[in-house]
Structure formats: C-alpha cells, structure tokens
C-alpha cells in the first residue's frame with residue numbers, strides 16, 4: 001500500500017518513497033505510473049512536489065516520461081544510474097546483498113585503475129599530501145571517526161592525483177556509500193591497522209611512479225575490505241554494518 005508522505009512537500013521524500021515502491025515491485029518495470037492527480041492524492045502530497053520528485057527519478061533513469069502518454073517505470077536492474085544506487089542506499093539506509101556486491105566489485109575495478117593513473121600522472125609536488133595523510137592516519141589510529149575521515153581523504157586524494165575528472169566523479173559518488181560502510185569496518189583495531197598498511201603500500205607505489213603495483217595494491221586493499229563487509233553485513237548477521245559507531249574502539 002502507498003504510505004502517505006508525512007514531511008511537508010519534500011520532493012526528496014516523495015522520490016524516496018516512489019523509489020521504494022519501484023524496488024519492492026509495487027510498480028513494475030514497463031508499467032505506467034498512475035496519473036499525477038491520482039498519485040498525488042494517494043501519497044497525500046501536492047502536485048508540484050510530486051512533479052519535482054518525478055523529474056529527479058527521470059534524471060536518474062528510474063522512470064521515463066513519454067510525451068502524451070505518461071510516466072513509465074524503467075527496468076532499474078538494467079537502466080538506472082549510479083546516482084540511483086546512491087539514492088536507494090540513502091533512502092533505504094543500506095544496500096541489499098547483491099547491490100552491495102555489485103558496488104564493491106565496481107569500486108575495486110575503478111579505484112585500482114585510478115591508482116594506476118595516479119602513479120603515472122602525479123607530479124612530485126602533489127605527493128607530499130599523501131605522506132601527510134599517512135602520518136595523520138597513524139596518529140589517529142585509535143579514533144574511528146577521525147580514521148574513517150582520513151581514509152576517505154586518502155581515496156579522494158588519489159582520485160585527484162589521477163587527473164581524470166570523469167573517473168573522479170564516479171569514485172566520489174560511490175564513496176557516498178563506501179564512507180558509511182568504512183566506518184563500520186573500522187570498528188575493529190585490527191582492520192584499521194590493516195587499512196593503514198594497505199595505504200602505505202599504495203602510497204609507496206604511487207610515489208615510485210609504479211602504476212602496476214599501485215593498481216595491484218589498491219585492488220588488494222579494497223577487495224579485502226569488500227569481502228569483510230559482505231561477510232559482516234550478510235553472512236554473520238551482525239547488526240547492520242552501516243551503523244556508524246559513536247565511541248572509540250571498545251576492544
């Protein structure tokens with residue numbers, strides 16, 4: 001059943017709810033959505049906000065507007081955008097196992113090649129910040145929040161060093177998801193140490209302008225994290241991994 005949207009006229013809320021209805025099969029691929037008037041009434045929202053929400057979903061290739069016909073649901077397993085994945089993650093506060101696996105696979109492939117480009121393209125002057133980040137991570141090893149923020153900075157810096165704006169936009173979009181999962185992974189001291197060690201190896205390869213090694217080290221670093229994440233989240237049935245811990249490590 002359609003749930004009435006409680007917050008006032010927020011198109012993001014409406015878009016989130018429509019997306020849920022599409023991902024859970026209430027509206028199926030190829031199906032025509034109800035008319036604007038009917039849908040607005042069923043959701044308890046005004047038509048202007050609904051129209052805005054539909055425009056967002058159209059941009060994310062979740063629905064398509066056919067002139068003179070109406071709005072149709074696309075097959076999101078085949079056609080939706082990376083932004084749609086992120087939006088779903090935010091709306092549902094997590095990803096299902098297959099989506100997480102897919103996101104993990106993509107980030108490993110994209111970032112390992114970004115590391116290769118960074119090794120090939122970074123100029124000497126840019127590299128000081130890499131060293132600085134390693135020192136900061138080492139100093140912040142006991143603080144999960146700080147450590148996670150620095151982990152994110154490290155990956156974004158490599159993205160910038162690669163000097164490939166489109167790849168950078170892909171990876172920074174994916175990190176909206178990965179950042180919250182990384183916080184969960186970093187709860188264990190052992191994982192933070194392993195993460196720092198991986199970063200040291202990646203940084204060394206980039207500083208040595210060794211693209212192959214940078215690529216391999218990044219692949220190894222992220223593969224380890226993704227496998228641990230899927231195991232923690234879906235195989236050991238722990239508390240949801242996207243709960244960002246509030247306190248420092250309790251181990």
Ligand SMILES: [Zn+2]
Nearest residue numbers: 151155195199
């Ligand atoms: Zn990392």
